[in-house]
Amino acid sequence: MDLLTPDLGLLFWQVVVFLGLFLILRAFAWKPITESLNERENNIQSALDLAEKTRLEMTALKADNEKLLAQARSEREAILRGAKETADKMMADTREKAESEGKRILEQARESMQNERQALVMQMKKEVVTLSLDIAEKVLRKELSDKSAQEKLVTDLVSNSRLN
Amino acid sequence: MMRLSINKFLLATALILSSLVGARAQEHNQEGEAHAQHEGEAAAPKGKFNVGEMIMHHIKDDHGWEFAHGLTLPLPVILYSKDRGLEVFSSSQLAHGHEYNGYKNEHGKIHRVDAAGKVDHEAKFYNFSITKNVASLLLSAVIMILVFSAVSSGYAKNKGKAPKGIQSFLEPIILFVRDEIAKPSIGPKYTKFLPYLLTLFFFILINNLLGLLPGAANLTGNIAVTLVLSVITFLIVTFSGNKHYWLHILKPTGVPVALLPIMIPVEIVGVFMKPLSLMIRLFANITAGHIIILSLLGLIFMANHMGGMGTSIAISPVVLFFTLFLNLIELLVAFLQAFIFTLLTAMYIGSAVEEHHEADHGIGYEGVEAH
Numbered sequence: 001m002d003l004l005t006p007d008l009g010l011l012f013w014q015v016v017v018f019l020g021l022f023l024i025l026r027a028f029a030w031k032p033i034t035e036s037l038n039e040r041e042n043n044i045q046s047a048l049d050l051a052e053k054t055r056l057e058m059t060a061l062k063a064d065n066e067k068l069l070a071q072a073r074s075e076r077e078a079i080l081r082g083a084k085e086t087a088d089k090m091m092a093d094t095r096e097k098a099e100s101e102g103k104r105i106l107e108q109a110r111e112s113m114q115n116e117r118q119a120l121v122m123q124m125k126k127e128v129v130t131l132s133l134d135i136a137e138k139v140l141r142k143e144l145s146d147k148s149a150q151e152k153l154v155t156d157l158v159s160n161s162r163l164n
Numbered sequence: 165m166m167r168l169s170i171n172k173f174l175l176a177t178a179l180i181l182s183s184l185v186g187a188r189a190q191e192h193n194q195e196g197e198a199h200a201q202h203e204g205e206a207a208a209p210k211g212k213f214n215v216g217e218m219i220m221h222h223i224k225d226d227h228g229w230e231f232a233h234g235l236t237l238p239l240p241v242i243l244y245s246k247d248r249g250l251e252v253f254s255s256s257q258l259a260h261g262h263e264y265n266g267y268k269n270e271h272g273k274i275h276r277v278d279a280a281g282k283v284d285h286e287a288k289f290y291n292f293s294i295t296k297n298v299a300s301l302l303l304s305a306v307i308m309i310l311v312f313s314a315v316s317s318g319y320a321k322n323k324g325k326a327p328k329g330i331q332s333f334l335e336p337i338i339l340f341v342r343d344e345i346a347k348p349s350i351g352p353k354y355t356k357f358l359p360y361l362l363t364l365f366f367f368i369l370i371n372n373l374l375g376l377l378p379g380a381a382n383l384t385g386n387i388a389v390t391l392v393l394s395v396i397t398f399l400i401v402t403f404s405g406n407k408h409y410w411l412h413i414l415k416p417t418g419v420p421v422a423l424l425p426i427m428i429p430v431e432i433v434g435v436f437m438k439p440l441s442l443m444i445r446l447f448a449n450i451t452a453g454h455i456i457i458l459s460l461l462g463l464i465f466m467a468n469h470m471g472g473m474g475t476s477i478a479i480s481p482v483v484l485f486f487t488l489f490l491n492l493i494e495l496l497v498a499f500l501q502a503f504i505f506t507l508l509t510a511m512y513i514g515s516a517v518e519e520h521h522e523a524d525h526g527i528g529y530e531g532v533e534a535h
Contacts, residue, residue, distance in 0.1 A: 002224075003220070003224060003387070003451070004387055005387070006386075006388035007225060007291075007386075007388050008290060008291060008292075009290075009291045009292045009293050009295065009298065010225060010297050010298060010301075010388040010389065011388045011391065011392060012292055013292070013294075013298040013301060013302075014388060014389050014392040014393075015392050017298075017301050017302060018363075018367065018392060018393070018396070021305045021308060021367065022360060022363045024309055025309070025312055025359070026359040026363070028312075028313055028316060029309075029312035029315065029316045030358065030359040030362050030363070031359070032316045032319055032320065033312075033315060033316055033319055033338060034338075034342070034355075034358060036319035036323070037335075037338070037339070037342075040324070043324065
């Protein structure tokens with residue numbers, strides 16, 4: 001068996017064994033292995049794609065959320081502003097009303113006081129008249145108890161009242 | 165771009181290494197043979213240690229598997245001749261130069277002998293024996309089937325899960341063959357050729373590694389084995405070649421008409437040269453590695469002969485250091501040669517099935533023309 005001349009027997013066995021090995025491995029090893037590898041790679045790729053898609057969706061969702069939030073915020077502000085305006089207006093209205101009511105009540109009080117005073121003055125006047133008449137009557141009665149005095153008075157009165 | 169440059173670098177390294185080792189192998193080979201002849205002529209006395217013979221004995225095929233001196237596993241001898249039909253017997257019948265059934269084993273080669281005990285060179289018979297190499301071949305086939313059916317069942321068991329055990333050990337190598345060898349060299353049609361490339365790669369790798377074991381056969385360093393592998397590659401390339409491939413051979417683009425009479429024969433020779441170079445590269449690299457390691461170990465026995473026991477013990481550590489170093493290099497070479505053989509096969513297939521592109525013609529398959 002020389003080094004450089006191929007041996008017939010070994011050639012034969014090498015062809016048979018190598019081809020047999022190739023066919024067996026192709027059917028039972030390489031096919032399932034490469035298929036599984038491809039399948040796994042596809043799975044990984046699709047998972048990555050899905051993650052990317054989800055990420056994009058999340059970004060879109062976030063943008064939507066932010067928009068909604070901004071909208072809600074502006075709405076809230078509008079509502080708050082409106083409420084404040086209403087409250088201010090109500091307060092102003094109430095103050096105005098209260099002021100006018102107070103004024104009206106004061107006026108009324110002043111009027112009734114006036115009336116009372118007038119009535120009081122009238123009453124007093126009446127009382128004063130009666131009292132002075134009583135006094136006058138009493139004085140007169142006393143003054144005119146004697147005859148001379150009566151005559152003197154009449155004389156005085158006549159002298160004072162100049163008949164012109 | 166990165167991957168391409170890495171591939172180029174690997175390829176260049178591989179070629180440099182392989183040519184270096186190859187050249188050294190030839191030297192050793194010639195030395196060994198010269199040595200053997202010289203010893204033979206001088207009628208070396210029995211018992212004298214002959215390094216050349218020892219090395220040749222180890223790297224060549226044999227009937228019977230000798231693990232150590234005196235420990236030989238007999239293997240079946242299968243002979244076929246027109247006159248005697250099929251004959252099967254154990255190789256132990258022919259051990260130590262015994263004659264059996266009119267056959268005699270001389271230096272590992274079976275001859276027919278006549279009644280007088282003379283070797284009959286005229287007798288025609290075919291030797292299909294399970295030799296040491298065939299036994300090693302069958303062993304490697306069994307190992308590969310067991311290993312890869314385990315890997316394959318791993319994929320069925322761990323479907324959709326992370327790889328485990330031997331499956332995760334071999335998966336990167338399978339992916340390497342697919343993604344670094346088949347895909348870039350062949351292109352989109354790689355799936356059809358992937359089973360062959362994977363079988364080729366692992367066959368060469370496993371047999372290279374098996375060959376490094378002590379007492380193992382030198383299978384991938386046998387020219388019959390590399391011949392079969394390269395012929396299969398040649399057939400695949402030839403039968404899958406498209407019209408651009410053949411047109412390129414008959415009418416290389418960019419070549420002046422005046423040069424065609426030179427270029428066409430060159431191209432045709434190239435078609436056969438490519439598989440031939442594959443055959444010789446693998447054979448020479450593996451055989452060379454074995455020869456170097458055996459030569460180094462032989463030094464110890466030579467020293468014993470020339471300077472006695474003391475000398476041999478004195479040089480043993482040095483020799484062992486170098487042997488260890490070379491064994492490590494051989495481990496690298498085992499991977500490298502499997503890679504180169506597969507890569508070049510893929511490139512040849514790639515050049516045969518490549519769709520024609522005017523623009524990158526001649527630069528699409530980097531390095532192919534360099535071999």
